[in-house]
Amino acid sequence: MNANQEFMDERMLHAFLDGELDGAHEEVLFRSLSSNPDLRAEMQDNLAIRRAIQHDTEAFTPPTAATAAVFGALGFSIPSAASVAAGAAAGNLLRRLWMSGGSAVLAVAAAILLYLQFPLPAESDAQRVVSLPASELTVRETPALGDLPVSGPVTTVAASVLPREAPAVQPAESDIPLVRDASQPLALRPVGTLASGRDGRKDVRYVHGGELRMYEVLPVPTGFTLQVRNVALRANPAPRTVSQSEPWFRNINIGLMYALSDNHSIGIEAGQEAFPQNYNGIEDGGAVRYEQNPLAYWATAVYQFNGDALLPHVHPFAQVQLGGAVQLGALARATAGIKFKPFERIAIVIGAEGSMLLYRFQDKLFQTDKLGLTYGLAYEF
Amino acid sequence: MSGKSTHSLPDAELFSCLSGEKEVAEAAFSELYARYSGRVYAYCLRFLGNRDEAQDVYQETFIRFYECAKQDREMTNVPGFLLKIARNLCLNTRRNQKRTVEFEDYQYLVPPKSAETSEFLQLITTALDMIPDDYREVFILREYEGLSYAEIAEVVDSSLSNVKVRIFRAKQKIRDILTPYIREFSEDS
Numbered sequence: 344m345n346a347n348q349e350f351m352d353e354r355m356l357h358a359f360l361d362g363e364l365d366g367a368h369e370e371v372l373f374r375s376l377s378s379n380p381d382l383r384a385e386m387q388d389n390l391a392i393r394r395a396i397q398h399d400t401e402a403f404t405p406p407t408a409a410t411a412a413v414f415g416a417l418g419f420s421i422p423s424a425a426s427v428a429a430g431a432a433a434g435n436l437l438r439r440l441w442m443s444g445g446s447a448v449l450a451v452a453a454a455i456l457l458y459l460q461f462p463l464p465a466e467s468d469a470q471r472v473v474s475l476p477a478s479e480l481t482v483r484e485t486p487a488l489g490d491l492p493v494s495g496p497v498t499t500v501a502a503s504v505l506p507r508e509a510p511a512v513q514p515a516e517s518d519i520p521l522v523r524d525a526s527q528p529l530a531l532r533p534v535g536t537l538a539s540g541r542d543g544r545k546d547v548r549y550v551h552g553g554e555l556r557m558y559e560v561l562p563v564p565t566g567f568t569l570q571v572r573n574v575a576l577r578a579n580p581a582p583r584t585v586s587q588s589e590p591w592f593r594n595i596n597i598g599l600m601y602a603l604s605d606n607h608s609i610g611i612e613a614g615q616e617a618f619p620q621n622y623n624g625i626e627d628g629g630a631v632r633y634e635q636n637p638l639a640y641w642a643t644a645v646y647q648f649n650g651d652a653l654l655p656h657v658h659p660f661a662q663v664q665l666g667g668a669v670q671l672g673a674l675a676r677a678t679a680g681i682k683f684k685p686f687e688r689i690a691i692v693i694g695a696e697g698s699m700l701l702y703r704f705q706d707k708l709f710q711t712d713k714l715g716l717t718y719g720l721a722y723e724f
Numbered sequence: 725m726s727g728k729s730t731h732s733l734p735d736a737e738l739f740s741c742l743s744g745e746k747e748v749a750e751a752a753f754s755e756l757y758a759r760y761s762g763r764v765y766a767y768c769l770r771f772l773g774n775r776d777e778a779q780d781v782y783q784e785t786f787i788r789f790y791e792c793a794k795q796d797r798e799m800t801n802v803p804g805f806l807l808k809i810a811r812n813l814c815l816n817t818r819r820n821q822k823r824t825v826e827f828e829d830y831q832y833l834v835p836p837k838s839a840e841t842s843e844f845l846q847l848i849t850t851a852l853d854m855i856p857d858d859y860r861e862v863f864i865l866r867e868y869e870g871l872s873y874a875e876i877a878e879v880v881d882s883s884l885s886n887v888k889v890r891i892f893r894a895k896q897k898i899r900d901i902l903t904p905y906i907r908e909f910s911e912d913s
Binding site: 357408 | 746750753754757758761762763764765766769770779782783786787790842844845848866867868872873888891892895896898899902903906
């Protein structure tokens with residue numbers, strides 16, 4: 344078969360697959376297909392590509408955020424995700440809901456923090472938390488280390504009270520990090536070393552792995568607090584353009600605070616946020632006005648005042664922040680609200696927040712103000 | 725449109741409603757959006773190969789579509805019109821891409837691949853990125869949008885014979901790129 348015939352066959356094949364081949368040429372093509380295995384292979388390849396494309400659900404599923412942006416920009420109410428993205432996979436939908444709300448992020452963070460706060464006892468692998476009165480150290484008749492009652496501000500279990508069958512082996516290197524802060528006044532023994540926290544409260548976790556049996560002593564809080572917040576702010580000027588991108592962490596702030604005292608903390612906080620900007624100037628001899636809504640990273644230093652409890656577990660707080668948004672300008676924020684502390688180390692933060700971005704264009708200063716709500720979680724460690 | 729479900733209305737009638745009262749326009753727009761949003765997004769995403777850029781163009785497409793619809797009361801080919809807007813915006817984005825990269829989201833240049841996209845589809849999208857724009861756009865219009873050659877010629881504002889050649893060459897190039905993998909994956913699909 345010559346090259347020209349081959350070329351013609353291929354063109355006819357593609358036209359046929361696209362429904363564009365007339366009847367007369369179809370017969371010619373069919374004859375070629377019956378005698379030319381390469382042409383049949385090409386047809387199969389093209390059909391395989393087409394089948395794959397038909398399953399390209401990602402391409403045919405517009406993101407919910409994009410739909411919301413379109414309808415929002417036109418002043419229409421946003422249709423339900425179900426009606427717009429009918430046929431989208433459930434996983435897709437969940438992922439997009441996550442991205443738009445960020446609530447699942449907070450839920451996961453809460454779950455992790457709760458897990459860290461309350462390590463679950465698991466009998467099967469002998470991991471448990473034990474405590475006992477401060478003045479006593481008692482050992483049950485058939486003590487298994489996992490059952491040892493423990494007490495005392497700083498208490499060491501004497502080797503003689505330990506079960507004989509528990510061999511005193513050196514801890515493996517990998518086990519050493521069980522004691523998290525070597526600078527704390529904790530004593531570590533191959534078997535059964537106990538200690539207490541600053542406030543006399545016992546937080547002793549017993550762990551063993553294989554032949555090695557150890558106590559992990561949970562360190563007391565060091566004064567650091569990790570804070571994750573979401574902010575829902577209304578801006579002045581209001582955004583008239585859609586931001587260039589929509590990352591999942593938009594409007595989520597992450598901060599690290601250090602407590603100077605019971606009431607005063609300092610730290611840093613950073614996040615990513617869209618800052619609507621309207622400004623004007625002179626270009627090419629004419630007045631020009633710019634409207635944009637750039638998404639920018641920002642970071643600030645934070646001072647936080649924490650008040651005494653107004654109600655059980657409810658503390659007021661206020662904070663001010665000074666810093667900047669990358670490539671935009673100076674940023675100031677102020678927040679006031681409450682922290683609800685249902686657990687010792689975890690606080691749910693709710694408050695009102697205002698921010699002001701100052702930026703310069705042609706030696707003139709412009710500003711973007713925002714006001715809204717903030718909510719999140721803080722974890723002391 | 726009163727008393728009739730928007731689902732049953734043809735495109736042309738819905739389009740004419742867009743210039744009406746807000747409530748009517750909103751219902752008509754929602755219906756047209758539900759009909760064609762997937763196709764428009766597919767075109768933007770696969771042409772640009774970048775999710776963030778695709779979303780921007782996609783949003784702008786529908787906003788411009790609505791603005792045009794408020795002025796023009798007749799439209800016989802709504803999907804073609806939408807794709808034409810999307811195409812122009814995609815080409816503009818491509819032209820401005822270098823400048824945009826300097827300021828925006830340079831960290832997202834590599835399109836992230838979602839877990840649900842099969843390996844073979846990822847290869848196809850990679851192959852699409854490797855062929856010239858004028859081949860890629862007709863391939864997408866044919867394979868993703870299902871347009872006929874004549875409809876594609878209208879969208880890309882080109883002759884029918886030129887479109888035929890471009891589609892043929894685009895498919896050949898895609899197949900050439902995928903040849904080492906196509907057997908393996910076609911058996912899985």
